[in-house]
Amino acid sequence: MKTPQLSLKLLLPLFLLFSCSPTISTFDQTAYMQVTSLKVDALNLMDKATESYTAHESEVKTIQLAIDKAIEYDKHRPHNEITINMWTILNNPEGHLFGGFLVKWKKEGKCNEVYIVDKKKQIGNSFDQIAELESKKTKPSEVTK
């Protein structure tokens, strides 16, 4: 028959196992690199919006594809709903961040330089929100510690 001391010590690993599963995804280096890299690409492309949209349509398609790939990557990470929602807002063509900016550029042909400077700050900050959340997630090594 087991002593109470032994039972208590045997219960601890079980307690640890069932109480430590995270409710939000852990930090992912690839996801972090994707969002920071896409921020740079997006802001560079925005600088070109003083020129005709049609002259840069292929670059727009390239970055949209890269964003779609980053979102798809994030969709397959467990407990990652918050980051997916953030990407959806940032990329929404009917919204007023990067997705909306591309639609506005296409519709108007060119954008005003002062507006672009203001919008770059706003969209840069928006990419930063996703990157900051990712960077502050618990590192996988800390979960299993």
Added chain:
Amino acid sequence: MAIDFKNILSQLKKGITNLAESSLKEYVAAATTDGQAILAELKDDLETWTKQLAEGDISKADFADLVLGQADELKLVALKQAGLTEVRANQFKSDVVNTITTTVTELVP
């Protein structure tokens, strides 16, 4: 040898209370600083855009888009804060487990 459950529970209560107090204090401080910085930035941006609109540097459509973009940006800030709260909650849970484990293994012979 008998286990002193009373002492174990007393030590756990003390440890978890200290943990909760320090975690909450850190969270409130970080969220307050973040919130105040965002508000200050939003106020500055709105003033800048209003001036640009008045001086004809941007159109009414540009101004409206920037204001609506600010609302979208705030949604992202709120989502980030919600995510950080979950990260902290998970960290707190993990710290509680570590406190329990350490206390019990130290006090159980």
